[in-house]
Amino acid sequence: MRRPRTVGAVLSALATAVASAGLVLGSGAGAQAATTAATPMPAHVFAPYFEAWNGDSPAALAQASGAKYLTMAFIQTASKGSCTPYWNGDSGMPIAFSQFGADFTTMRSRGGDVIPSFGGYTADNTGTEIADSCTSVDSIAAAYEKVITTYDVTRLDMDIEDNSLTNSGGIDRRNKAIKKVQDWAAANGRPLQISYTLPTTTHGLADSGLAVLRNAVSNGTKVDVVNLMTFDYYDNATHDMAKDTQTAITGLKGQLASLYPSKTDTQLWNMTGIIEMPGIDDFGPAETFTTANAPVVYDWAVAKGVGTLSFWALQRDNGGCPGTGGSDTCSGIAQDTWYFTHTFAPFTRDGGGGPATDDYSVAVTPSAATVEPGKSVTATVRTAVTSGTAKTVALTTSGAPAGVTATLSPTSVTAGGSATLTLDAAASVAPGTYTITVTGTSGTLSHAATLTLTVPGTGGGTGALVNGDFETGALGPWTCQSGGAVVSSPVHGGSHALAVAATSSQTGECAQTLTLSPNTAYTLQGYLQGNYAYLGVRGGASASTWGMSGSYGKQSVSFTTGSTGSVTVYLHGWYGQGTVYADDLSVTKS
Template identity: 80%
Template sequence: MRRPRALGAFLSALATTVASAGLVLGSGGGAQAAATAATPLPAHVFAPYFEAWTGESPAALAQQSGAKYLTMAFIQTEARGSCTPYWNGDRSQPIAPSEFGADFTTIRSRGGDVIPSFGGYTADNGGTEIADSCSSVDSIAAAYEKVITTYDVSRLDMDIEDNSLENSAGIDRRNKAIKQVQEWAAANGRPLEISYTLPTTTRGLADSGLAVLRNAVSNGTRVDVVNLMTFDYYDGAPHDMAEDTKTAISGLKDQLARLYPSKTEAQLWGMTGITEMPGIDDYGPAETFTTANAPVVYDWARSKGVNTLSFWALQRDNGGCPGTGGSDSCSGIAQDTWYFTHTFAPFTSGSGPVTDDYSVAVAPGSAAIAPGGSTTTTVNTAVVSGNAKTVTLTASGAPSGVTTTLSPASVTAGGASKLTVTASATAVPGTYPIIVTGTSGTLSHSATFTLTVSGPGGGNGFLVNGDFETGSLNPWTCESGGAVVSTPTHGGGHALAVAATASQTGECTQTLALSPNTAYTLSGWLQGGYGYLGVRGDASASVWGSSSGYAKQSVGFTTGSTGEVTVYVHGWYGQGTVYADDLAVTS
């Protein structure tokens, strides 16, 4: 994939030492067929990407998430010019049963399988994608055969993007090698599919991706699946990511029809694949694949007969970093852990009847209020599979002096409710998790709303974690790249880094429920070019400055009838990182 696969260095994966049985490696120029042929994949399969460099067990995460099939990313060479494949290009992770072999055996014992993937952004950008790196077609073919026989797999994925799309020699070598491997597999009675994973526009492949397929056709190379990365469009346009998926895959189907005029409509749809990026992609919030988008794509892909449904990546399928884009370890949105996996898993043929299931999410996921104040948030439900059922909503965990109200108290899955949280004048300051639970029959799903009861006094006044000495952003929400840093600081050991880039201001925000019709002062210390500090909502005021060192900024404001304001700090487009510390709201 694009940015997630462009990390500067991969972590070493934890080696699995139990050898997989029944695998026969060749000697010299390549590999021989194993004694038993691999099992073909289902006609329709959900196979999310698994980041193989993290040290995690694919079998363990497959079981935890419910994803029976995994696309293992990535295989590449260690350096330009090499013809030897390794997991993540790491010499300590050879293509051998000791690396993931036991995990793959366990996955198969549970009715699943794996798809090894060659390439990825890092390899494609750095020249270590094997067909770019190796000048010998025979050696490339031998590497493919080694992976097939070592792990007894029936599909290989080719993730081709960035510089690899411009390497015409590598494109030709790759397709010639694949053709050679297809002939080898046929001669040995071994089922083998080849998928190409390619970047896309919202209307189908760009010409560089089409060139890969045109070359395959000219070489007589069979391409079984063309899998589009339906994210990271970087076009500056507004996006409904579910609708963009539909137009991208529909455009691909039409392009395939011109390349393969003898195929039927059903066969053409059966050549298509979809890979989403759950949550906020690398471009930023304008390209967010939401929990509401997922069932739309699922239903559409199923109705069209799409072959493969996937996403980047399994380790992102959680809501651990709201507001963060392009992360490898979380989606950047509020969601139940494994929400996207649970939504897409029934796509696999033969996975059993679709059950009536739903999800629960809270947005925004946190807020700070003063004693005597209140705030609201939206509880969203969505149909994960099957039919929409009635979901009864409850909230628990509110501390003494804090009350919660849900309106309505029950919804049909797909509907929303408003959660109102009110703190009495005697509510004790602190941070409290409020658990919102949706129940329908024997099913129950929950989401957490983090409430902070603030109070006057202290260095930050009514603002929570304005000095960032907790070491975390909570309850601040930031655009991609916002983070708590240890240097430079104004006071204490931490400060906020606001990641202003050419495409974003890097804004970080915190919502406060203050007293209505009351005067307050927002103050703080900022360092960097064009650092803005302000409030909006029930009051509007801001101040900005540019300084190579920390300089104090302050602005007064008066709340209106509700008292709810959003405090913000941000930089400006293309002006670089702004640092903020010791922010406060005082009356």
């Protein structure tokens, strides 16, 4: 998976020795370890990765997205040969409460927690993964213990890739150190789980990954979860990412059965973990995990009893960079912000570790839909037990515009169950983009999820350009690169227009996909202002035009749809040429 771009300064051998000496090993004479009231991870947990190097607040993004649990990436040493752990290998980010501690406390107050992850691609490639860097098993164990006690966590993740998969010395030191920490935790009544995150083929672990687990078995090291990175296959094949996830995890389950012959099928499935990369991964478009893939993987993982569901990374869960692969900050596909988080969040259930408040979650899949006047569309409302026992949840809807009828079947479920949301649009419904809210109520508890509903305008074919005058005051259903926004000035007509944020690193593209009449001639036109202002279509047709104007000028381009009628309308500026404005866009039959 992707990593932070920098590592910290080199520490001297003396500083390293002092830092290591300051930690107390449970296996040594006179060792001490405070017991903890920390709650173990739920038996089935959704914990997306959080990129710890970009200045975001874990607690703030957890609350905004709805992801209660996060996998914090990454902990590594500042330089090869060091035994001192830092966040991102940055010596300015020590393992101390001052780094993320308040965020983690806030997340726990909301019923969540974190999983610190050691390693990652950069560390594994530069010798700064701590077991590769440090040759002292006791010092490695001390580093693990410091993270556990500083943040009072109950699970550590080991992200082992690249050169770390062939570093036999590091593999053995890591597992020996984990075993020491597990013995220390057990002696002090501290719950502790260990997960390994490993690359995969489409049919399970390669032998290098299996070697890590074989060494753990030989060292008596308990592995609770094995997460597979079900992306970046780099095999030059075109992938059905949902299907490949299923074959990879099924293969892993069989491999675990050979390593742990005494475990039941249920226990083996619970040892498996899935990590997706939403959108276009590092390899490119041939490995694209789509919004349609997400509910397929979710349903399958729940049915099989998979233990952990995750993705790389929370900061990517938005559609801010259409067509871009492997970005740290966006998925590269058209999607609602937090779509993948909202789809996967109900996976967290069956909490362990003592009494828990009865609670549940509500999610709507998909979280966006289009319905034409006179037709209907459906979505699935999912509930899940997040703690305690299952209670009856009453479901209601709000926000449907005049002419749209929202019905739920059934209107109440036992937490863990699902209902069907049907949206019927009358022929008279006004075009626009609307937010439909589904609320689940049980006693004094209430949780809600939303669906963005687009009603296209009338016109030839099965769709038409929506919100071309931007008078809704919102972008939807347009998707734009970072900075795209609806503005009140300058405008061509009405009171709103679109500002396209072209910068030195992006064209600022905004786009909308339509389904028009097949094999039919159309004209796309609108008013644009700015330098190198482009207007065009792609997909089932390809045509574009551009202009330069200090005030609004009309642009027009003709095109003919293909056999599907599907096209994507787009407009953008050019690199470093400044903001482009657009207004009063339309698509009409020629």
